[in-house]
Amino acid sequence: MKKKQTKKQQINIASTALRFIGFEKGMPQPCSISSLEYLAGIIAFLISLGVYLHTLTPTVGSHDSGDMITAAYVLGIPHPPGYPLYCLLGKLWITIIPFGNIAFRMNIFSSVAASLTVMMVYFIVLKLVSDTRIRWIIATICSFMLAFSSVFWQQAVIAEKYTLNAAFMTLLLFLLIKWQETMNHKLLYLFVLCFGLAFTHHLQSLFLIPTSIYFIMAMSFQKPIKTTCLIKAMLLFIVPFSLYLYLPIRASCQPEVNWGSPDTIHRLIEHLTAQEYRERYFTSQGLLHRAGEHMLGLFPEQFGWLLVFSIIGACILFIDNRRWVISLLLILLADICYSVHYIILNVEDYYIPSFVVCSILAGYGMFGVLRLIKNQITVLVFVILIAAFVAIEAKSHYFCNDKHKYYFAWDYGMNILHPLKPESLLIMRGDAIMFPLWYLQYIEKRRNDVVCIFSPYLDKEWHIRNLESRLPEVFKGIVSQSDKKAVISTILNKAYPKHPCYALMDEEMPQGVNLVPAGIFHAITTDNNLSQVENENLNNTVKFNIRGLNDLSVYQDDWRTKKEIVLNYASAYNNCGIFYARYQQSEKAISAYRKAVGINPGDATLCVNLARAYLAAGKIDEAIKGFKQALLISPDNAGLHNDLGSIYGNALRYEEAIFEFNKAKQINPQDIKAYHNLSSVYYRQAEYGLAMNVCQEGLRIFPQDTYLQKMLAALSQQQ
Numbered sequence: 001m002k003k004k005q006t007k008k009q010q011i012n013i014a015s016t017a018l019r020f021i022g023f024e025k026g027m028p029q030p031c032s033i034s035s036l037e038y039l040a041g042i043i044a045f046l047i048s049l050g051v052y053l054h055t056l057t058p059t060v061g062s063h064d065s066g067d068m069i070t071a072a073y074v075l076g077i078p079h080p081p082g083y084p085l086y087c088l089l090g091k092l093w094i095t096i097i098p099f100g101n102i103a104f105r106m107n108i109f110s111s112v113a114a115s116l117t118v119m120m121v122y123f124i125v126l127k128l129v130s131d132t133r134i135r136w137i138i139a140t141i142c143s144f145m146l147a148f149s150s151v152f153w154q155q156a157v158i159a160e161k162y163t164l165n166a167a168f169m170t171l172l173l174f175l176l177i178k179w180q181e182t183m184n185h186k187l188l189y190l191f192v193l194c195f196g197l198a199f200t201h202h203l204q205s206l207f208l209i210p211t212s213i214y215f216i217m218a219m220s221f222q223k224p225i226k227t228t229c230l231i232k233a234m235l236l237f238i239v240p241f242s243l244y245l246y247l248p249i250r251a252s253c254q255p256e257v258n259w260g261s262p263d264t265i266h267r268l269i270e271h272l273t274a275q276e277y278r279e280r281y282f283t284s285q286g287l288l289h290r291a292g293e294h295m296l297g298l299f300p301e302q303f304g305w306l307l308v309f310s311i312i313g314a315c316i317l318f319i320d321n322r323r324w325v326i327s328l329l330l331i332l333l334a335d336i337c338y339s340v341h342y343i344i345l346n347v348e349d350y351y352i353p354s355f356v357v358c359s360i361l362a363g364y365g366m367f368g369v370l371r372l373i374k375n376q377i378t379v380l381v382f383v384i385l386i387a388a389f390v391a392i393e394a395k396s397h398y399f400c401n402d403k404h405k406y407y408f409a410w411d412y413g414m415n416i417l418h419p420l421k422p423e424s425l426l427i428m429r430g431d432a433i434m435f436p437l438w439y440l441q442y443i444e445k446r447r448n449d450v451v452c453i454f455s456p457y458l459d460k461e462w463h464i465r466n467l468e469s470r471l472p473e474v475f476k477g478i479v480s481q482s483d484k485k486a487v488i489s490t491i492l493n494k495a496y497p498k499h500p501c502y503a504l505m506d507e508e509m510p511q512g513v514n515l516v517p518a519g520i521f522h523a524i525t526t527d528n529n530l531s532q533v534e535n536e537n538l539n540n541t542v543k544f545n546i547r548g549l550n551d552l553s554v555y556q557d558d559w560r561t562k563k564e565i566v567l568n569y570a571s572a573y574n575n576c577g578i579f580y581a582r583y584q585q586s587e588k589a590i591s592a593y594r595k596a597v598g599i600n601p602g603d604a605t606l607c608v609n610l611a612r613a614y615l616a617a618g619k620i621d622e623a624i625k626g627f628k629q630a631l632l633i634s635p636d637n638a639g640l641h642n643d644l645g646s647i648y649g650n651a652l653r654y655e656e657a658i659f660e661f662n663k664a665k666q667i668n669p670q671d672i673k674a675y676h677n678l679s680s681v682y683y684r685q686a687e688y689g690l691a692m693n694v695c696q697e698g699l700r701i702f703p704q705d706t707y708l709q710k711m712l713a714a715l716s717q718q719q
Helices: 004-022 037-053 065-074 085-098 100-127 134-149 150-156 160-181 185-199 203-222 229-252 265-272 273-280 285-318 323-340 347-373 376-401 408-417 431-442 459-469 484-495 530-538 557-580 586-599 604-616 621-633 638-650 654-667 673-684 686-703 704-718
Strands: 425-428 450-453 500-503 512-517 521-526
Touching: 037 100, 037 347, 065 085, 065 100, 065 185, 085 229, 100 150, 100 347, 134 150, 134 203, 134 285, 134 376, 150 160, 150 285, 150 347, 150 459, 160 203, 160 323, 160 347, 185 203, 185 229, 185 323, 185 654, 203 323, 203 347, 229 265, 229 704, 265 273, 265 704, 273 673, 285 323, 285 347, 285 376, 285 604, 285 654, 323 347, 347 376, 347 450, 408 431, 408 557, 425 431, 431 450, 431 557, 431 704, 450 459, 450 484, 484 500, 512 530, 512 557, 557 586, 586 604, 604 638, 621 638, 638 654, 638 673, 654 673, 673 686, 673 704
Parallel strands: 425 450, 425 500
Antiparallel strands: 500 521, 512 521
């Protein structure tokens, strides 16, 4: 008898444990969707698409935009893991859409994928909540909550891969709901087929593996699935992976964009597994801190306090429909565990699956709150308030995502290419430079005579091969190696004199090589032709076409545009100013420095360079203003106080000079220059006692300083 009771207790415990993790029969069934609700979903799609098109980037954008557009257009190989489905769909889309430039068409592709995601979120929420007259309103509100969140909106208006990935994710979740509803295995087959396709687009689909395994196991507990059915499903999952044959097939054709050239088994595996990015992953050290930063920073930034409804939704859904809350939280957990390990500046893009989950849970949370409200007027007020807060969040994200006037990437590429001589070689690094140039050269056919060398990959055999296909007379016989300066030296020796070469100022160059400003890039010269190139560039005035530079709303919240494009213009003007100043062309130097400061007024070095150019031109008042501006930026810079004090001293403005020298000494008591300058000013004012005190103070710190010793001796004679 006791054995039977014990066995019964064990069964009860096991049954309770299974129910706790969603393995139970008779789970709540999702509700049907009415015609009116279908119409509302289509309207949600159209509204979000309309907003995206209104704020759409008109041409090539930042991030990986140029890479993805160009690879789709030429059917090439973009950066790892290759995105074969995106390239094929993109090529089809470009062919079908009859209007706009190629970049504009691919930007629309992202907008359509994003709008489909918004619509699918709407339908998922409809399916999860109980039948109620206003559930379509709640579903619409939470779908717009995602649509106009900062990161998702940003990705919807440029040619990127993340919105298509989100569209696949929401489609797969919806198919699981439909399968649970009907237990029709055709829906399971469709699910695994789409899942396989999603893998051929983006490896973020890995985040859905735990959810898929869990859900299929839970469903098989509810109603056993035949082994033959599972085998068919597995085969259908594998079939789409044949699309990865696109990579070696196209790589063997040597397309213009051929990243990694995956035409061998070894290079194909390296490309699919993104081996070149492995250094961007970090271990568990500092992981919790990083995860906390992401959770407390990125998520509230997207949804504001509306994120509270996601937490409420998870709690209520755990009670109402445990299988689905576990499924959604598994996606969230997988995404977070992966993304916190990934060290890239745009890591927020990798959290889009989590943002989708949060918007779905928020919809259920709003519905859960509504269930507690019995008064219809209170319900109406609640819905209006929630809709208003979503609208407020959307408005706050509007200006940073309105890209309809964004031409920075296109203009940047053109400003790089314009000053280059025919048949040039351009040694560069950085996606912000390379990707727009690919778009301009391979799609718009601008300056195809220029060969772009990506210096970080000069140790990659495939990159040398790609260059050889472009210009065999220079690159044939060149061997990739880790000593990149040696490779560059070989390239320069073979290129001159037919092919002028250019590089960035901070590019590591072999010995005996000089860099002369020629726009954003610098002309590479040797000692033999240095004077000729310098004379040519002295007679040229650098001009850049930068649309939207004075409209901060276009780029103020875009860190990549600001850091990698806008600030590079300031650096280019500054380098030109230094070059002009070296040859005493003061007016040209002042003009260049002023443009640099105008672009980046927060850089103290640029302000100082401008001030010194004014000083060299004899414009004392302007020089003083320049140093004062620099001190506003860097008030604790003792050197700047010394320099400004010297200008005052030379202008016989001794009181102001004394103030600046004392300030320098106060900031840095070890600054010997401050003691020299201050004692000199006091000496010129015949304040011999004060001058002597300064000398004695300085000698206590620097007893061997000959200047102070001589000054003290001279002062002793005066007394």
